Amino acid sequence: MRIHIRNGRVVDPAAARDAVADVYVADGKIAEEFAKADRVIDAKGLVVAPGFIDLAARLREPGFEYKATLESELEAALAGGVTSLACPPDTDPPLDEPGLVDMLRRRAKALSRARVYPIGALTLKLQGEALTEMGLLADAGCVAFSQGNVPMVNTQVLWRALQYAATFGYKVWLRAEDAALARGGVAHDGEMATRLGLPGIPPFAETIALGTLIELVRATGARVHVCRLSTASAVELMRRAKAEKLPLTCDVAIHHLHLSDTDLGYFDSHCRLEPPLRSQRDREALARALAEGVIDCLVSDHTPVDDDGKHLPSAEAEPGATGLELLLPLALKWGEARKLPLAATLARITAEPARILGVEAGGVASGAPADLAIFDPRAPFHVSAQTLKSQGKNTPFLGYELAGRVRFTLVAGNVVHEG
Amino acid sequence: MQRNPQLNASGELQHLLSIEGLPREILLQILDTAESFVGVTEREVKKVPLLRGKSVFNLFFEPSTRTRTTFEIAAKRLSADVINLNIAVSSATKGESLLDTVANLSAMQADIFVVRHASSGAPFLIARQVKPHEHVVNAGDGRHAHPTQGLLDLFTIRHYKKSFTGLTVAIVGDILHSRVARSLIHGLTTLGVPEVRVIGPQTLLPAGVEALGVRVFHDMREGLRGADVIVMLRLQNERMRGALLPSAQEFFKHYGLTEDKLSAAHPDAIVMHPGPMNRGVEIDSTVADGPHSVILPQVTFGIAVRMAVMSIVAGN
Numbered sequence: 001m002r003i004h005i006r007n008g009r010v011v012d013p014a015a016a017r018d019a020v021a022d023v024y025v026a027d028g029k030i031a032e033e034f035a036k037a038d039r040v041i042d043a044k045g046l047v048v049a050p051g052f053i054d055l056a057a058r059l060r061e062p063g064f065e066y067k068a069t070l071e072s073e074l075e076a077a078l079a080g081g082v083t084s085l086a087c088p089p090d091t092d093p094p095l096d097e098p099g100l101v102d103m104l105r106r107r108a109k110a111l112s113r114a115r116v117y118p119i120g121a122l123t124l125k126l127q128g129e130a131l132t133e134m135g136l137l138a139d140a141g142c143v144a145f146s147q148g149n150v151p152m153v154n155t156q157v158l159w160r161a162l163q164y165a166a167t168f169g170y171k172v173w174l175r176a177e178d179a180a181l182a183r184g185g186v187a188h189d190g191e192m193a194t195r196l197g198l199p200g201i202p203p204f205a206e207t208i209a210l211g212t213l214i215e216l217v218r219a220t221g222a223r224v225h226v227c228r229l230s231t232a233s234a235v236e237l238m239r240r241a242k243a244e245k246l247p248l249t250c251d252v253a254i255h256h257l258h259l260s261d262t263d264l265g266y267f268d269s270h271c272r273l274e275p276p277l278r279s280q281r282d283r284e285a286l287a288r289a290l291a292e293g294v295i296d297c298l299v300s301d302h303t304p305v306d307d308d309g310k311h312l313p314s315a316e317a318e319p320g321a322t323g324l325e326l327l328l329p330l331a332l333k334w335g336e337a338r339k340l341p342l343a344a345t346l347a348r349i350t351a352e353p354a355r356i357l358g359v360e361a362g363g364v365a366s367g368a369p370a371d372l373a374i375f376d377p378r379a380p381f382h383v384s385a386q387t388l389k390s391q392g393k394n395t396p397f398l399g400y401e402l403a404g405r406v407r408f409t410l411v412a413g414n415v416v417h418e419g
Numbered sequence: 420m421q422r423n424p425q426l427n428a429s430g431e432l433q434h435l436l437s438i439e440g441l442p443r444e445i446l447l448q449i450l451d452t453a454e455s456f457v458g459v460t461e462r463e464v465k466k467v468p469l470l471r472g473k474s475v476f477n478l479f480f481e482p483s484t485r486t487r488t489t490f491e492i493a494a495k496r497l498s499a500d501v502i503n504l505n506i507a508v509s510s511a512t513k514g515e516s517l518l519d520t521v522a523n524l525s526a527m528q529a530d531i532f533v534v535r536h537a538s539s540g541a542p543f544l545i546a547r548q549v550k551p552h553e554h555v556v557n558a559g560d561g562r563h564a565h566p567t568q569g570l571l572d573l574f575t576i577r578h579y580k581k582s583f584t585g586l587t588v589a590i591v592g593d594i595l596h597s598r599v600a601r602s603l604i605h606g607l608t609t610l611g612v613p614e615v616r617v618i619g620p621q622t623l624l625p626a627g628v629e630a631l632g633v634r635v636f637h638d639m640r641e642g643l644r645g646a647d648v649i650v651m652l653r654l655q656n657e658r659m660r661g662a663l664l665p666s667a668q669e670f671f672k673h674y675g676l677t678e679d680k681l682s683a684a685h686p687d688a689i690v691m692h693p694g695p696m697n698r699g700v701e702i703d704s705t706v707a708d709g710p711h712s713v714i715l716p717q718v719t720f721g722i723a724v725r726m727a728v729m730s731i732v733a734g735n
Contacts, residue, residue, distance in 0.1 A: 191627035195439065197539040197563030197598060200626055266424055267540030311518055313538035315561065 008043025013347035051083025051371035063092025081373030090148025232285030269317035304392020569602030
């Protein structure tokens with residue numbers, strides 16, 4: 001299929017390019033100009049960008065098919081312009097053996113939708129006791145190793161895991177949360193949790209764990225990506241660690257970029273998230289750090305939850321929110337509020353995550369894989385159960401009027417979504 | 420933020436879920452209505468027909484004897500039919516969800532649900548689910564709120580002190596886990612009490628409690644100085660030893676109300692306790708049974724206050 005995308009505003013963060021131009025696609029790759037196309041897409045008034053890359057999207061397979069399936073969530077990904085995604089290992093069973101990873105990749109490949117990059121479990125059954133066969137898992141296609149949302153209780157094991165991963169150059173993606181300090185907590189330990197009578201998680205549950213991680217990175221040289229920063233003080237620790245040139249990167253989720261603990265309102269269980277939504281001051285620091293590059297990229301932390309998991313008192317509700325379809329509109333909202341050029345905004349969901357993932361994607365240069373998102377940055381998007389394609393309708397943004405709709409999504413040169 | 424879910428479109432009390440966010444007028448309406456019911460509870464025929472033909476479902480997802488009983492008495496004195504459901508040992512253990520339980524009971528024509536639940540916010544979830552003519556009264560949810568207890572505390576304070584302005588109220592003990600303390604603090608600040616104090620060790624004070632409008636004291640004598648009202652909180656058995664406190668004895672040494680500590684307060688101070696009391700842990704028997712104690716009148720007023728709340732929500 002040879003496709004000619006005409007008159008779009010081509011924004012390629014990797015090449016610092018932002019200009020109206022034509023883009024040609026042939027043999028699954030971005031091509032040089034050609035005369036005869038099988039299909040012409042009129043992109044006048046639309047932005048032609050690299051497909052988005054989401055470093056945290058739970059597809060719920062295997063084990064939680066009643067919450068979501070590969071079919072439903074990869075459809076949601078494409079509707080959101082997400083062409084590559086990394087899925088955490090906290091499935092049931094967890095992605096701790098090569099057979100499971102292989103099966104997941106085959107299933108995803110057979111659907112020929114978005115590209116799926118599994119993250120393997122760092123420890124067996126995510127129990128934090130014994131290391132997984134990282135080498136075999138990497139051969140099966142794991143791009144990194146993680147504990148998902150399950151905290152590492154034993155620092156000795158964490159140290160060994162990082163030593164082992166560093167030996168072979170495997171990347172480790174971890175959330176920074178002290179297991180003991182976070183135990184039983186469901187909300188940011190502050191005024192709001194006090195008012196609502198919800199058990200709190202103090203902000204230092206994050207900084208203490210991050211301090212430990214930074215020391216271990218310094219000691220082992222492991223390449224660590226810190227997932228879902230939530231506090232201003234963690235941002236400062238990360239700033240200093242990066243100034244020291246430690247091999248650390250980090251991300252923030254769309255929810256923590258836009259919401260704070262006051263959004264819990266009257267016990268909104270959609271705001272039950274891991275890590276918890278923190279204070280307005282934290283939110284502001286995260287938004288600034290993402291603009292400054294202290295935080296490398298933005299993720300959806302997509303976690304579809306069924307109604308039974310959410311129609312509960314908020315402390316008992318299952319954590320997580322659906323997000324794949326909100327990644328673009330919420331990135332745009334953030335970029336607009338901070339008055340960033342569009343290329344800088346999009347870099348956080350294209351070139352930057354591509355760099356962390358270590359894949360050849362996230363650009364529109366000739367010869368690159370033709371993974372593209374063609375979107376209207378101003379088209380309104382009303383977030384509702386009806387407009388979301390994900391099987392999970394759980395998001396604190398329900399009812400929001402956002403801007404940014406994906407019109408075409410291309411993966412490997414095929415038009416896989418038109419909206 | 421959404422509209423306060425306890426008020427209807429005309430700003431009247433549809434459900435009683437929390438004292439926080441209720442306007443002063445509604446609090447005073449409840450207290451004044453309760454005043455009129457105190458007489459009823461002292462008559463020989465202790466019934467008024469206000470809720471005749473209505474059904475009150477006591478939904479207790481967490482065991483309670485005292486609160487459930489006072490709600491039951493209050494509903495019966497209003498001539499309602501009362502159905503007690505001890506869900507802690509029925510549906511919940513059979514795996515039925517909270518909302519399914521409520522939907523089933525709703526199909527049995529309930530008018531008022533009195534709900535006690537171990538999870539903060541559970542009554543809000545139920546209030547979102549019930550039909551427009553049904554009312555939810557929170558009888559205690561997790562650490563969040565116990566509004567009828569807060570109201571009966573306010574009623575007791577007004578009864579003995581006549582007015583809220585000019586008072587110093589000290590709340591002592593486990594503030595962290597206390598829904599009673601939270602409800603009372605909101606009530607006191609809404610009704611214009613100029614000085615509300617909380618007294619306890621750091622381990623039993625929630626983060627940012629000052630933001631609720633209270634002054635924090637760790638030293639009990641200092642915190643009681645000049646207090647007109649002292650509210651002692653119950654210390655749960657399971658919290659008496661562990662990472663929060665070393666022992667009940669040590670808690671008593673620092674925060675148990677003795678005659679000696681009481682002498683720091685105003686000479687006319689009243690001593691309150693939501694019950695059930697741990698004598699010798701948070702309060703000394705000589706104080707609990709002494710002239711300053713209004714602990715038993717609190718229980719009597721509790722019935723009038725619950726009658727007031729149920730009659731008001733049912734009338735809106």
